[in-house]
Amino acid sequence: MKITVIGTGYVGLVTGTCLAEVGNEVLCLDLDASKIAILNGGGIPIHEPGLLEMVKRNVAAGRLKFTTDIEQSVAFGQVQFIAVGTPPDEDGSADLKYVLAAARNIGKHMNEYKVVVDKSTVPVGTADKVAAVLQEELSARGVDTTFAVVSNPEFLKEGAAVEDFMRPDRIVIGTEDPKAVTIMRELYAQFNRNHDRIVVMDLRSAELTKYAANAMLATRISFMNELALLADKMGADIEQVRLGIGSDPRIGFHFLYPGCGYGGSCFPKDVQALIKTAAENDIKLKVLTSVEDANEAQKQVLLTKIKARFGSELQGKNFAVWGLAFKPNTDDMRAASSRTLIEGLWALGATVTAYDPVAMDESRRIYGDDARLTYAENHMSTLDGADALVIVTEWKEFRVPQFEEIKARLKSPVIFDGRNLYVPAQVRSHGLEYFAIGRR
Numbered sequence: 001m002k003i004t005v006i007g008t009g010y011v012g013l014v015t016g017t018c019l020a021e022v023g024n025e026v027l028c029l030d031l032d033a034s035k036i037a038i039l040n041g042g043g044i045p046i047h048e049p050g051l052l053e054m055v056k057r058n059v060a061a062g063r064l065k066f067t068t069d070i071e072q073s074v075a076f077g078q079v080q081f082i083a084v085g086t087p088p089d090e091d092g093s094a095d096l097k098y099v100l101a102a103a104r105n106i107g108k109h110m111n112e113y114k115v116v117v118d119k120s121t122v123p124v125g126t127a128d129k130v131a132a133v134l135q136e137e138l139s140a141r142g143v144d145t146t147f148a149v150v151s152n153p154e155f156l157k158e159g160a161a162v163e164d165f166m167r168p169d170r171i172v173i174g175t176e177d178p179k180a181v182t183i184m185r186e187l188y189a190q191f192n193r194n195h196d197r198i199v200v201m202d203l204r205s206a207e208l209t210k211y212a213a214n215a216m217l218a219t220r221i222s223f224m225n226e227l228a229l230l231a232d233k234m235g236a237d238i239e240q241v242r243l244g245i246g247s248d249p250r251i252g253f254h255f256l257y258p259g260c261g262y263g264g265s266c267f268p269k270d271v272q273a274l275i276k277t278a279a280e281n282d283i284k285l286k287v288l289t290s291v292e293d294a295n296e297a298q299k300q301v302l303l304t305k306i307k308a309r310f311g312s313e314l315q316g317k318n319f320a321v322w323g324l325a326f327k328p329n330t331d332d333m334r335a336a337s338s339r340t341l342i343e344g345l346w347a348l349g350a351t352v353t354a355y356d357p358v359a360m361d362e363s364r365r366i367y368g369d370d371a372r373l374t375y376a377e378n379h380m381s382t383l384d385g386a387d388a389l390v391i392v393t394e395w396k397e398f399r400v401p402q403f404e405e406i407k408a409r410l411k412s413p414v415i416f417d418g419r420n421l422y423v424p425a426q427v428r429s430h431g432l433e434y435f436a437i438g439r440r
């Protein structure tokens, strides 16, 4: 099949590459010429395990190409995936300007039947808006051709995106158009061989399914974060509680890890957007509003613990920060807890020395050369001259450190662990003070 993917970010580039990997011809469009230059130069603009090799293989095989040329991209694929960003608007709702601009571009240039697939996470009713924009552009040109709009939300996780796309749990296809269902089934056949994972539903249900999935996951995290705060106060150990409840198959162990708040490009914005959609329809989502409030508060938890230990006047103090990405195996820092921490420490007068295996370039892009933030070559060298260590991202390389060396290199032997990486008694046996999240 010939497929166009619009947007070469975390979702678009993975989608395009994986579709090429199973034999399709794929053209990826992005309006950001610098991203297309990187891709055409043999690199990739993001960090995603396994992606670079797969891109190279498919480019070499002639199945995967990149362009900034809209006309060419519209002409190329019978299926046009829209995988552009849907960042939060000022009021929390999803900003659809990129999605609708992509749709408008398709409408301006298409001359034959196309299946236009919303892969971006978009509020219920967006497919109708996409269809209206397409029809408006076709009518303006007097072109009489049909099209289908399909909602095909993406459930991949950054850091495991290639694996998730190649072996999906489910493939949601929302459309009322039988011809589009046939085309989408054919397109996904190679990802669906072991057993049928395709769930066909109406458009609006598909759009809501994506938000429901992220909202449920965010709820589990905020629930555990609140219980961790209680455990801290009551002298209970949240890790024991996690084991105690996770063994119930109705609950399960996944997504029960308390921490210093969820971030990233999806949960915060999708929870906010769903609350907003509901409000527009006169429904107050009370559970999700609290999930969001609890998460905002949780992003302050490390700062609260730091202030309790060092006071609120942190002039002249330096903190070593391990991890900048919102989670391991990605360089994405959108809504990352590290940003709340760093900016909070600055506000109290402190400076930061940070290390992240892949997100330091992204951090430089965000913070420029602000003298209050310096970067170390590796995680251990952040410690030299620092007053304490703060762990924000659970990268594997932080999991088994030399505690004696940490103690020797820090000015004061204190660790604040926002991801509960260690066994508290073990850390303390090395003479370190250890503040984790809900751990005894």
Ligand SMILES: NC(=O)c1ccc[n+]([C@@H]2O[C@H](COP(=O)([O-])OP(=O)(O)OC[C@H]3O[C@@H](n4cnc5c(N)ncnc54)[C@H](O)[C@@H]3O)[C@@H](O)[C@H]2O)c1
Pocket (backbone or CB within 6 Å): 006, 007, 008, 009, 010, 011, 012, 029, 030, 031, 032, 035, 083, 084, 085, 086, 098, 101, 102, 119, 120, 121, 122, 154, 155, 156, 157, 158, 265, 266
């Ligand atoms: N990142 C994730 O883990 C993830 C997972 C599932 C769903 N999603 C959803 O997928 C969508 C994309 O997310 P992302 O993280 O890949 O975004 P991203 O910001 O990494 O990439 C979006 C890309 O689209 C490009 N773009 C914008 N307008 C364009 C246009 N008119 N034509 C061509 N290119 C255009 C941008 O230049 C950018 O490169 C969002 O709706 C997001 O919520 C993301």
